[in-house]
C-alpha cells in the first residue's frame with residue numbers, strides 16, 4: 001500500500017529526536033522539567049465548564065450541529081470583536097465556527113490553492129501553514145522572519161513574479177514562536193501588497209489576549225481594508241485555556257468565510273453544540289480571569305527573562321504570547337543546545353529549527369509551567385551550565 005505523494009511530501013517531524021531523548025531521560029529517573037509545551041497549564045475557568053455541564057444535559061444539543069456553527073456562537077464572536085476592538089461583523093456572513101483554528105488553517109488552502117499555486121509562509125512559524133499548503137498541492141514560499149526586522153516579513157524582498165503568482169499569505173501576530181507583535185504600519189503595508197497582487201491574507205491571532213504591561217495587540221480586522229483582503233483565525237484555546245475543547249473561528253471577508261464553510265460542510269459536521277454554548281459564556285462572560293491569567297504569565301516571563309539574562313543572554317521581554325524566543329550560544333545549533341540543556345540540567349527547551357530553517361540558531365521557552373518549577377529549571381541551568389558566549 002503506497003502512500004499518496006501528498007503525505008510522502010510532508011516534512012519530517014523535527015522533534016522526534018529530542019522526544020526520544022526526553023523519554024530516555026525519564027526512564028533513567030531524571031525529573032525532567034519541560035519548558036517546551038505550547039499548551040496552557042491553567043484550567044478552563046469554572047463558569048465555562050459549568051455552562052458545558054448544563055448544555056451537555058440538554059438533548060437539543062445532542063444532535064448534529066449546524067456546519068457553520070450556531071448563530072448564537074457566531075453572534076457572540078461578533079459581539080466579542082465589537083467589545084474588544086469596535087469592529088462590526090455580520091455573524092451570518094462574516095464568521096464561521098471551526099473545530100479549533102488549526103482545522104480552518106489547514107482547510108483554507110483547499111479553498112484557494114490549485115496544484116502548484118504559491119502560499120507565502122512565515123518562517124519560523126506554526127507548521128500548519130506550510131503543511132496545509134502542501135496537502136492542497138500548493139507550494140510554500142518562505143518569508144523569513146528576522147530579528148533585525150522585529151520578526152516581521154520584509155514584503156519588499158518577495159520577487160514580483162512570486163507575489164503575482166501567490167494566492168495566500170499566512171501571518172501570525174502576536175507571534176508563535178518569536179513573541180513578536182505587529183503594528184498598524186505593517187498591516188497597512190500587508191493590505192496594500194495583498195490588493196496589488198490579489199492575495200488572500202490569513203491572519204492567525206490566537207494570542208491576541210495574552211499581552212503584558214498594558215500592551216493591547218491589534219486584531220488584523222481592525223485595520224482599514226483588512227476585510228477586503230482577508231480573514232482572521234482565532235480560537236478559544238489560548239485565551240480561555242480550552243485547547244482540548246477544539247473550538248475556534250474564522251472572521252472577515254464574507255466570500256472567503258462562505259468558501260471555508262463550503263469546504264467544511266463536505267468534510268466535518270461542526271462543533272458539539274454544548275461546547276459552543278459554553279464558549280459563548282467564555283466570550284461574553286466575565287473577562288477578569290483573562291487578566292489574571294496574563295498576570296500569571298507575566299510573573300513567569302519575568303523569571304525566564306531574568307534567568308536568561310543572569311546566564312549571559314540579553315533578551316528583552318516580549319510584549320505578548322506565552323513564549324520567549326532566544327538565540328543559542330556561540331558554537332551550538334538549535335538541536336545541539338537543546339540536547340545539552342536536557343543532558344546537563346534535565347530541562348526541555350524547544351529547538352527553533354522545528355519552526356523552519358530561519359528558526360535555526362534559536363530556541364523557544366513556554367510559560368506554561370508554574371513559577372516553582374520554572375525557578376527550579378533556572379537554578380539547574382545556573383548550577384550545571386554556567387555562562388555562555390554569544
Ligand SMILES: *Cc1c(COP(=O)(O)O)cnc(C)c1O
Nearest residue numbers: 100101102126176204235237248
Ligand atoms: C495554538 C495555536 C493555534 C491552534 O489553535 P487551536 O484553535 O487550538 O487549533 C493556531 N495558531 C498558532 C500560531 C498557535 O500557536
